[in-house]
Amino acid sequence: GESVGLHLPTLSVQEGDNSIINCAYSNSASDYFIWYKQESGKGPQFIIDIRSNMDKRQGQRVTVLLNKTVKHLSLQIAATQPGDSAVYFCAETRTGGATNKLIFGTGTLLAVQP
Amino acid sequence: DAEITQSPRHKITETGRQVTLACHQTWNHNNMFWYRQDLGHGLRLIHYSYGVQDTNKGEVSDGYSVSRSNTEDLPLTLESAASSQTSVYFCASSDGRLRQETQYFGPGTRLLVL
Numbered sequence: 326g327e328s329v330g331l332h333l334p335t336l337s338v339q340e341g342d343n344s345i346i347n348c349a350y351s352n353s354a355s356d357y358f359i360w361y362k363q364e365s366g367k368g369p370q371f372i373i374d375i376r377s378n379m380d381k382r383q384g385q386r387v388t389v390l391l392n393k394t395v396k397h398l399s400l401q402i403a404a405t406q407p408g409d410s411a412v413y414f415c416a417e418t419r420t421g422g423a424t425n426k427l428i429f430g431t432g433t434l435l436a437v438q439p
Numbered sequence: 440d441a442e443i444t445q446s447p448r449h450k451i452t453e454t455g456r457q458v459t460l461a462c463h464q465t466w467n468h469n470n471m472f473w474y475r476q477d478l479g480h481g482l483r484l485i486h487y488s489y490g491v492q493d494t495n496k497g498e499v500s501d502g503y504s505v506s507r508s509n510t511e512d513l514p515l516t517l518e519s520a521a522s523s524q525t526s527v528y529f530c531a532s533s534d535g536r537l538r539q540e541t542q543y544f545g546p547g548t549r550l551l552v553l
Binding site: 368 | 479480481482484487497529531540541542543544545546547
């Protein structure tokens with residue numbers, strides 16, 4: 326069935342290092358992907374998105390890479406800061422249909438060590 | 440600023456009681472969604488709406504209902520609360536043009552059913 330999963334449930338990095346959070350998706354028809362950040366006690370917050378016609382998209386300190394060949398998505402955070410500590414999860418969907426829904430992964434906990 | 444709010448933020452209720460969780464957004468978004476978030480499951484879709492008077496069942500809709508009488512609100516009702524419905528509930532909304540574009544989440548309601 327359709328699913329979105331994460332390779333690493335917990336990622337611990339040193340402050341200032343770069344972080345890479347990975348996500349595998351199984352629906353080759355998905356054409357839109359989103360990364361969310363969820364801090365403790367808060368709702369998910371949109372970080373960055375990417376469409377399937379792109380391989381890479383950059384934001385402020387974040388980059389999302391999409392490899393459609395192996396159905397893999399990654400989120401890179403440059404110069405990780407303590408405020409980046411949160412659960413990150415990806416979501417996928419196929420746009421243009423009548424009832425397409427976002428499918429969410431279970432999340433990766435990013436722990437930034439000072 | 441436009442936003443999405445949920446109330447109450449915390450709720451304790453007893454098994455068998457009817458509970459209604461409120462969701463209000465001021466973005467004028469057509470689409471609204473309710474999710475529950477439990478450890479190990481990620482976000483699971485309960486109900487969603489693509490506009491006024493439109494409601495649809497998600498993957499875990501049993502025991503829940505919604506109504507959409509205006510654009511801004513999508514209240515979620517637990518008809519007869521069960522302990523299995525103890526969870527954190529998130530409401531989200533998105534622009535209506537492409538149905539499942541980026542969803543923006545509320546802060547969540549933590550529900551405990553005793």
